[in-house]
Amino acid sequence: MDDIKELNLDEDKASSNKPVELPAELRNTRIKEHGAIDFLAIAAFFLLITPLLSVHRVTDFMIFCIFAMSFDLLYGYMGRLSFGQMLYLGTGAYGCGLFIKYIGGNPLLAILIGIAFAGLLAMLLGLIIVRTTGACFALINLAFNQIGFFLVLSPLRNITRGEDGFGISASKLGFLNFGSRPIMFAFVLLSLLVVFYLLRRLTSSPYGIMIRSIKEDETRVRFLGYNTFLYKWLTFVLAGSIAGFAGSLNALNYNYVNPNAMDVHSNVGVVFACLIGGAGYLYGAIVGGVIYMVISNFLPIYIYRWEMFLGFSLLIIVFRFRMGVWGYIQRFWEYLIRSKIVPRFMKKEGI
């Protein structure tokens, strides 16, 4: 596991100012990784699985992948396990839904409002939450999620309609009609790619190195004179906003908002997705998101006790399978590259 982490850090150094000596072949593979081929691959993957499932379901999968990436930014990159990320998803959904219900039907504006709601909430709560680490971080997030769920359910009942939730219908904006499934699909796919691009740029920038260093050893980063609080807070707000974005898309996709969008028990889903895909890889979040959605959508049909299945798989992941699916793919890929290059290198050096 450690050598993978180091390799990742190397990758970041390569894209920042510090030059790292690498053989030409390796450098080429790296350029490919950052190229347009990523986006093509992701788009092709989701387009390919669409005929197997249905358009609506794949849209749902992609929204969950966006959510999983927001969680991965927090857990995989910054090493802060949150058990309350659903709060921001729900806030986004409610922000978007309430805007459409009470103010106007413009869906794009509603999405922006949803993101702003979630972002603002993350800004406020982040000031408290980010000061803690480890278990406290997870627990305080869980507590805030519980408070949010409760607020939506009962004191704000007049606005949010409590347990029943409310239906929304976004108006058409030219060709952008969210009522039509293919257009929703295209829009969500585009958003997924945009979020992926944004996070890829961010995590391979100096900022990305900073949050990974915070994951490794925060005290040392603070000794180097960096304001770690600011970085942690920024990451928290960013993760919250992206979760809010996913929430807004969710509300538009279902045309319906209810407190389930904020359910505390659903948090385990995103943790599971992130871990099985491989924490600390954006691709891992996508792979894990798809795996989790397939499990939660299709497994209950065949296995009645699917929560138990989820529990046992989480145990297996924790004890035996920590790198996740993408971690193993990456390791295999690096093994392939290395096995081709290393012998040639040794020949050149005359060893």
Place this chain on the structure above:
Amino acid sequence: MVYTIFYGLTIGAILYFISIGLSLTFGTMRVINFAHTITYTIGVYVLITLVNFFKWPFPLGAILAILAVIPVGYIIERFIIRRLYGESLDYTFIATFAVALIGVDAIKWIWGARPYPISDPIGKYLMFWGLSLPIYRILIVMIAILLFFALNIFFKKTIVGKIVVAALEDKDGVRCLGINVDKYFSIVFILGSALAALGGVLYAPMSSVHPYMGLSVLLLCFAVVIVGGMGNLNGTFLSAFALGMVMSLTARYWPQGAETMVFIVMAIVLIFRPIDI
């Protein structure tokens, strides 16, 4: 008002029973134990089975329920928690949460998801000064206070307790003395599980019994442990009663807000005293 204070004391006592285990597990093993929900819920379900279906008397059922939890606690400790020593907290958190998921599903499998009622086993009231207080609740508060002193004696006078207290301070130091710390951690874990079952058994007649009952109570207990200080037994005692009071006072004026208030208090405590774990 007297009723409110009394209700707060009862809730505080229940929170205290459940929080001791969490606090000890965290203090000694550095494990955030989500599996506590399971020992708590299983205890209650065993009690329900014995009292409602086999018509056993409540005290006997309660004792058997607490005893029934001990092997469950041992299995969880032996196969899950022991493998997690020294791991990062995130993994312990996820693994114990997975245990909680499995347990909740197993309970749904065996007993079904519908809630069971269980009645107050004493059902008599103590009348004085024009007040009528349920004897059962008085008993709970008494048990909590007795337990507090018993635990204090256990941790100050007995050798097992002394080793555990020393391990709370410095685990490696104790290990260097040639003491098998894991064995004592195991004892502590089982003790905590049994106390959680005691809390569950005593709380069952006042609440509804359903498979997810453990999760909401556990969140409150985490708040208790955070407010009281992780691994600090006297702090846990005080904060359990203080938060019980907060709950009952809030419930008097704003019934739905009782649990939320606890989390708000916890957030305020964390603002002024962040815990670095």
